[in-house]
Amino acid sequence: MPAKKEVCDADGVKAAVEKVADGIISEFLDAFPEDFVVIGIHQQGVPLARRLIDFIKNKTGYVPELGMLDISMYRDDIGVRQDLPQISETLIPFDMNDKIVILVDDVLSSGRTIRAALDAVTDYGRPGLIRLAVLVNRGSHEFPIGADYTGMTLAVPAERKVVVEFEETEGHDRVCTIDWKKKRRSAKEDD
Amino acid sequence: MGKFTWTKKDLLSIYDLNAEEICCILDTAEEFKKVSQRNVKKVPALRGKTVVNFFVEPSTRTRMSFELAEQRLSADIINISASLSSLQKGETLLDTARNIEALQADLIVMRHSAAGAHVPLADKIKCGVLNAGDGAHSHPTQALLDTFTIREKKGKIKGLKVAIVGDILHSRVARSDAWALLKLGAEVRLAGPSTLVPREFEKMGVKVCHNLKEAIKGVDVVNLLRIQHERQKAGFFPSTGEYSKFFGLNEETCKYLKPDTMIMHPGPINRGIELDSSLADGSRSVILEQVTNGLAVRMAVLFLVAGCVKK
Numbered sequence: 001m002p003a004k005k006e007v008c009d010a011d012g013v014k015a016a017v018e019k020v021a022d023g024i025i026s027e028f029l030d031a032f033p034e035d036f037v038v039i040g041i042h043q044q045g046v047p048l049a050r051r052l053i054d055f056i057k058n059k060t061g062y063v064p065e066l067g068m069l070d071i072s073m074y075r076d077d078i079g080v081r082q083d084l085p086q087i088s089e090t091l092i093p094f095d096m097n098d099k100i101v102i103l104v105d106d107v108l109s110s111g112r113t114i115r116a117a118l119d120a121v122t123d124y125g126r127p128g129l130i131r132l133a134v135l136v137n138r139g140s141h142e143f144p145i146g147a148d149y150t151g152m153t154l155a156v157p158a159e160r161k162v163v164v165e166f167e168e169t170e171g172h173d174r175v176c177t178i179d180w181k182k183k184r185r186s187a188k189e190d191d
Numbered sequence: 192m193g194k195f196t197w198t199k200k201d202l203l204s205i206y207d208l209n210a211e212e213i214c215c216i217l218d219t220a221e222e223f224k225k226v227s228q229r230n231v232k233k234v235p236a237l238r239g240k241t242v243v244n245f246f247v248e249p250s251t252r253t254r255m256s257f258e259l260a261e262q263r264l265s266a267d268i269i270n271i272s273a274s275l276s277s278l279q280k281g282e283t284l285l286d287t288a289r290n291i292e293a294l295q296a297d298l299i300v301m302r303h304s305a306a307g308a309h310v311p312l313a314d315k316i317k318c319g320v321l322n323a324g325d326g327a328h329s330h331p332t333q334a335l336l337d338t339f340t341i342r343e344k345k346g347k348i349k350g351l352k353v354a355i356v357g358d359i360l361h362s363r364v365a366r367s368d369a370w371a372l373l374k375l376g377a378e379v380r381l382a383g384p385s386t387l388v389p390r391e392f393e394k395m396g397v398k399v400c401h402n403l404k405e406a407i408k409g410v411d412v413v414n415l416l417r418i419q420h421e422r423q424k425a426g427f428f429p430s431t432g433e434y435s436k437f438f439g440l441n442e443e444t445c446k447y448l449k450p451d452t453m454i455m456h457p458g459p460i461n462r463g464i465e466l467d468s469s470l471a472d473g474s475r476s477v478i479l480e481q482v483t484n485g486l487a488v489r490m491a492v493l494f495l496v497a498g499c500v501k502k
Binding site for chain 1: 195196197218219221222223225226229230231233234235236237240264494495497498499
């Protein structure tokens with residue numbers, strides 16, 4: 001298999017973002033915008049969260065607040081992984097208590113990132129409800145964690161890793177798969 | 192933040208670090224500072240890790256800061272002081288460290304009176320070793336917290352003028368601060384009586400001043416060091432009164448400072464000797480912020496170093 005293979009183009013990414021946003025709007029329109037916040041998990045969950053907020057704004061006129069979460073301090077693999085994760089900015093500029101929190105990440109794989117994110121979020125307050133939105137659900141879960149809103153479901157061989165690229169960070173929108181073992185020793189060993 | 196990744200299992204001295212590594216610690220500390228501002232002031236980053244605080248030389252504030260940092264990272268902690276350890280019974284430092292390692296400890300935070308005492312330990316044991324001060328040699332976490340405080344307040348380090356005033360000769364803080372600031376591109380002036388600030392220091396790339404006015408004129412930061420009374424007995428200066436007259440920062444001498452010059456002190460302060468109370472408690476003083484930032488910086492180095500300790 002080629003080192004990096006595109007499995008979804010820009011149109012596919014756009015449709016997937018819309019699917020996730022539509023799901024959220026249809027369930028939570030009544031809660032907008034006061035009781036409702038969107039929290040992106042670094043790295044790729046943050047641009048995705050921004051897109052969801054933009055879409056919700058365009059469709060409903062409401063602008064939910066954005067939070068950013070880095071889960072490095074909550075990981076379960078310190079001293080096990082090859083390289084240390086780099087800590088990005090955690091910014092929760094609102095009171096989390098009783099809020100409807102949409103946690104956003106690009107890919108749901110093992111579920112370990114989400115496990116860490118749930119611990120982190122609950123250290124900031126006591127949300128009324130937490131839902132998970134992901135662009136790609138690739139299966140191979142290691143924890144009993146599923147997504148509430150999924151943009152696309154991909155069946156990917158275990159030795160391949162799913163990578164989401166956004167225009168904001170990589171200059172183009174697409175979803176690729178890459179060789180998992182090569183990636184495993186790098187700092188980006190996520191999900 | 193750049194693409195830099197921390198790779199060291201020990202923090203032995205500032206001299207060993209390059210600018211990129213120092214910035215990595217400072218950037219990481221910014222995020223850890225926020226943890227202490229939350230309702231839940233604790234993260235599980237070091238859950239299941241054991242940290243031994245091994246203070247062969249007495250310490251109150253550094254030890255307290257390290258211990259609280261470890262607690263906020265959810266580590267398990269053991270405290271050993273020299274008087275309670277088997278060093279008193281003739282055990283070598285390396286044997287003590289190996290015993291600590293045999294208990295499956297992950298990190299050793301050590302203060303020792305001998306310069307360089309940490310280096311052979313770090314080589315011979317798998318635990319991460321963090322230097323909490325070694326003789327007059329190095330105090331890396333103090334330098335990191337001072338640098339963090341300056342960067343936070345001034346927005347940068349490069350190009351700033353920083354004066355460090357006091358007993359430079361016996362000060363591990365002065366040496367470590369100077370190296371950290373030089374590596375990040377600041378201009379450093381070391382000042383004090385010629386007995387305590389030999390010209391030898393110029394080899395580091397700093398300016399040596401034996402006159403307070405010359406040292407502090409136009410600086411962005413002035414860092415005062417504590418004058419230890421025992422140095423007077425050893426004849427380095429005639430009296431604390433005379434020291435204070437020539438090198439103390441007070442209402443009179445602070446006229447040479449720019450209005451926005453930041454006043455720092457690593458503590459404990461001898462009020463009225465190296466620094467007047469009105470300045471220590473004034474709006475330009477960041478002394479208590481240094482203490483707050485020390486916690487964040489120590490959380491960051493414990494986190495980074497722990498991530499590189501391989502079992």
